[in-house]
Amino acid sequence: MSYSLTSSRNQTFISTLREKGLRPTKQRACVYGVILDKRDHPTADDIYDRVKRHLPGTSFATVYNCLETLVGCGLVRQVNMDRSPTRYCPNLSPHAHFRCIQSGKIYDVEIDKDTLSRMQALVPEGFEAENLDLSFSGTGTPPHD
Amino acid sequence: MSYSLTSSRNQTFISTLREKGLRPTKQRACVYGVILDKRDHPTADDIYDRVKRHLPGTSFATVYNCLETLVGCGLVRQVNMDRSPTRYCPNLSPHAHFRCIQSGKIYDVEIDKDTLSRMQALVPEGFEAENLDLSFSGTGTPPHD
DNA sequence: TCAGGAATTAGAATAATTCCAATTTAGCTT
DNA sequence: AAGCTAAATTGGAATTATTCTAATTCCTGA
Incomplete structure (x- = not known):
């Protein structure tokens, strides 16, 4: 059941992380995938819900960790509007x-x-x-x- | 000791609030004043500290209330950068x-x-x-x- | 296969902000 | 000037997004 990325996404994903010496884990792949799949602007909360459907054991901390990693690698963008919860954006x-x-x-x-x-x-x-x-x-x- | 605005500021302050049917209270005047006096970009926390020097009884809730009012009237601007605490700006x-x-x-x-x-x-x-x-x-x- | 660092986990902690119910105040009315 | 009423303020509790922590699990290279 564990989420899998399309092969082209997977290549970007793996090589981008590897370049920085980071591991392409299934949680990171899943977080990345659910953001790309539905091209909206989900909050960490939204992402947590989506990820849980694929990897039920995932914790909130992991979602935040993954998001930080992905943002750091430039694979997704962070969007802050006013004081509302941070949103994440696949449009680079x-x-x-x-x-x-x-x-x-x-x-x-x-x-x-x-x-x-x-x-x-x-x-x-x-x-x-x-x-x-x-x-x-x-x-x-x-x-x- | 209670803070007083310069007369030109006071006029702007009073008439702007009155236009909206709001009361020009001493707390609001003080919050407005301390933001204008030091033209930096203070957080609610900074403003609270400054206001307390003039009106020691002031509560945090009041500072937030006043800021909301002043922003609503267009007397000060709100500045949000990323997730850091909201800052307030006298430059309109x-x-x-x-x-x-x-x-x-x-x-x-x-x-x-x-x-x-x-x-x-x-x-x-x-x-x-x-x-x-x-x-x-x-x-x-x-x-x- | 094993060691060791990296990543994940659950839950506690934090920090900014908002809410709440009670009290005080400003600005009319008389 | 005294009283009235809605608006504003107050202290403290509550909320919410996020971060931290310490323990566990997982990869990856030797």
């Missing part, structure tokens, strides 16, 4: 997030290269930005949902 | 934040009109953004500090 391309105040749903928003470099240019002399986060909140009525 | 002009990973300090970063409107333009059809947040993190060695 540079993008912003939009949160609908009514539904709580989070949507990816593409950032074009030009706007991205303008934003990066805002960082003043003497500062070196490793990370950029852009998020919007408001109301959204997406065409298909 | 549109600006981004830069957090230095080493020192934990937060700096304001100006956003020019042009870049701002480009960012706003990223929001797709069917979505209405009420709020935009841009933040950077990395290392910073500002000239004077």
Whole structure:
């Protein structure tokens, strides 16, 4: 029953971890997999629920550990909006997030290269930005949902 | 001993609250004042400490209540970076934040009109953004500090 | 196969924030 | 100025997401 990744995902997964000298465990694979399978923005809680269906013995601590590892490897991204629980995102391309105040749903928003470099240019002399986060909140009525 | 605002601040403070039918209490004035006096990015905890020096009886709940009120009125801004405690900011002009990973300090970063409107333009059809947040993190060695 | 470090586990601990019920206060009315 | 009422404040308990801890289990290389 233990979750298995598609072979292409599995290759990315294994090689990325190995590069950092980390072990590709079944829990890590499962956490990674459930985030990729449903391309939403699950919380650690959501992920825990999904993982438990495949690996019932998994603990919360493990989910957090795995998430930290995966984020550290750049396999998933962390999304923090206001004070709400951290969410995790399989979309690795540079993008912003939009949160609908009514539904709580989070949507990816593409950032074009030009706007991205303008934003990066805002960082003043003497500062070196490793990370950029852009998020919007408001109301959204997406065409298909 | 109870804190008093400068008269120009006091006018803004009183009229802004009155517009919303809210009472300009001494606790609210004090919270507002200590944020404006030291133009840094204090946490609720920092603010609590400062307020206590002027109004020793003040409780934590009140500080949180006042902050919520002031943010709701637009008198101060709330700054959330990752999971770290919420910070409060007296700078109301549109600006981004830069957090230095080493020192934990937060700096304001100006956003020019042009870049701002480009960012706003990223929001797709069917979505209405009420709020935009841009933040950077990395290392910073500002000239004077 | 075995040793030793890495990963996982359950549950306790932490930290920021919110909730609650009781008390106090501000701003009318008279 | 005194009384009234809703709004604000208070202390402490509760909540919630997350992290820590110490014990156990699991990989992986020798």
